[in-house]
Amino acid sequence: MPSFLDLRRTAAALVAVAMSAALIxxxxxxxxxxRAKVTENARASVGDADVVVLAGSRGDTAGGRISDQTxxxxxxxxxxxxxxxxxxxxxxxxxxxxxxKAVSLS
Numbered sequence: 001m002p003s004f005l006d007l008r009r010t011a012a013a014l015v016a017v018a019m020s021a022a023l024i025x026x027x028x029x030x031x032x033x034x035r036a037k038v039t040e041n042a043r044a045s046v047g048d049a050d051v052v053v054l055a056g057s058r059g060d061t062a063g064g065r066i067s068d069q070t071x072x073x074x075x076x077x078x079x080x081x082x083x084x085x086x087x088x089x090x091x092x093x094x095x096x097x098x099x100x101k102a103v104s105l106s
Contacts, residue, residue: 047084049084053066053070053074054066066085071083071085
């Protein structure tokens with residue numbers, strides 16, 4: 001009797017396929033939940049800001065922080081109601097600081 005007609009092997013293969021599909025579905029659910037939570041926390045950290053400016057890895061940033069000059073330039077742009085510097089990160093020595101600074105524009 002050919003092996004593809006063997007009921008036990010066919011059932012085992014179907015169970016394996018179903019378990020694989022369930023695992024992939026579970027991974028997508030966890031990924032979407034994590035993405036939603038990270039987005040929620042990011043929005044909560046900057047309040048109701050319309051625009052957030054983050055420090056890049058180059059340019060006028062020093063250790064991941066936006067310079068005071070850039071904050072002043074952003075506040076001088078037409079239509080900007082307020083600028084609120086926001087530093088995120090742990091407390092570390094100044095030479096090793098890896099904090100992020102966001103500017104909230106309303």
